[in-house]
Amino acid sequence: MVEKEDLGLSLSLSVPQNQHSLQLNLMPSLVPSTASSSLSGFTPQKPLWNVTFPSSDPNSDLFRAETRSFLRGIDVNRLPSTADCEEEAGASSPNSTISSISGKRSEREGINGEEHEMERASSRGISDEEDGDTSRKKLRLSKDQAAILEESFKEHNTLNPKQKSALAKQLGLRPRQVEVWFQNRRARTKLKQTEVDCEFLKRCCENLTDENRRLQKEVQELRALKLSPQFYMQMTPPTTLTMCPSCERVGVPSSTVDGRPHSHMGPAHHHRPTPISPWAPAAPITRGPTPFDVLRPRS
DNA sequence: CAATCCCATTGTCTTACGTCA
DNA sequence: AATGACGTAAGACAATGGGAT
Numbered sequence A: 001m002v003e004k005e006d007l008g009l010s011l012s013l014s015v016p017q018n019q020h021s022l023q024l025n026l027m028p029s030l031v032p033s034t035a036s037s038s039l040s041g042f043t044p045q046k047p048l049w050n051v052t053f054p055s056s057d058p059n060s061d062l063f064r065a066e067t068r069s070f071l072r073g074i075d076v077n078r079l080p081s082t083a084d085c086e087e088e089a090g091a092s093s094p095n096s097t098i099s100s101i102s103g104k105r106s107e108r109e110g111i112n113g114e115e116h117e118m119e120r121a122s123s124r125g126i127s128d129e130e131d132g133d134t135s136r137k138k139l140r141l142s143k144d145q146a147a148i149l150e151e152s153f154k155e156h157n158t159l160n161p162k163q164k165s166a167l168a169k170q171l172g173l174r175p176r177q178v179e180v181w182f183q184n185r186r187a188r189t190k191l192k193q194t195e196v197d198c199e200f201l202k203r204c205c206e207n208l209t210d211e212n213r214r215l216q217k218e219v220q221e222l223r224a225l226k227l228s229p230q231f232y233m234q235m236t237p238p239t240t241l242t243m244c245p246s247c248e249r250v251g252v253p254s255s256t257v258d259g260r261p262h263s264h265m266g267p268a269h270h271h272r273p274t275p276i277s278p279w280a281p282a283a284p285i286t287r288g289p290t291p292f293d294v295l296r297p298r299s
Numbered sequence B: 001c002a003a004t005c006c007c008a009t010t011g012t013c014t015t016a017c018g019t020c021a
Numbered sequence C: 001a002a003t004g005a006c007g008t009a010a011g012a013c014a015a016t017g018g019g020a021t
Helices: A062-074 A082-087 A103-108 A115-124 A143-155 A161-172 A174-228 A230-232 A292-293
Strands: A007-015 A021-026 A034-037 A240-244 A274-276
Touching: A143 A161, A143 A174, A161 A174
Parallel strands: none
Antiparallel strands: A007 A021, A021 A034, A240 A274
8 A cells, every 4th residue: 555645646446356456646736747656566667647637737727717816816715805896796707705505514514603604704795686696606716725725635635624614714715615625626536546547447458458469479370380390390209298287387297306206296286287288388488568567667 | 313425416617619790 | 811709618616415424
């Protein structure tokens, strides 16, 4: 298990076998365009693929939104002052923290105490015609708010009630908004993880396909070789070789290995020796790179 | 039973792009 | 050809509602 350093985006991929759990650590703020990954059993030195995060992608909506917000210099969720109300009171202005309160949430957060105060504070900017309107208004978190939330998310991607309240107070948001932001943030993280996992599996599939193709070719070549008459002529008379299907060791019946009886042939051995063709190499077949080998950086 | 999470979905906002006058 | 207004599709994201724990 890889430590969730910096709690950027820690990705884990579980494949059927438990031992193949992909851990991907994505740290958008530190590693803007690449993601390091590690698979238990191997740890690539180089990033395997690029992952672009919204805030780092100049074409992304978040980036644009941030840029917009920055350029305008408007904190869309700041509790509106009178000056703000005069300046940006357009009906479709994003400059509002107005949002309808979920009935569910209203039940949950029995409006009281600090949260009640926050609730009222957030409602202060509602104009008369909006006040009675239950339709929610879209808000955009300011760059600063988003940055603080992001920082907090890096530290811990879930919040306890105390942290939530403190953060909400710090940001001038309702606790419910902070909670929602964290939920949506977790969802985005998961989505990104899924995309990365998908990309990884795609690569695995491609590599396996390649290897399969290569092995098929190798088999064909060996078959062709097997059928050629010259090959037989040069063959020494076949001896009866057997190979333990379990440990893939070649054993010679009615003989000893290193002077000692080979256990494969002993009565206690539970594997039935499999006869192998005389042209099968005694040495282990050098296999081609597995997908993991391919992905593994070469030193 | 309440709190919280995840998930799917909705609603809003913004941008890019195509069309037309 | 250049320009501005307009409509629209697409994407991002805050918010909602429901089910699960």
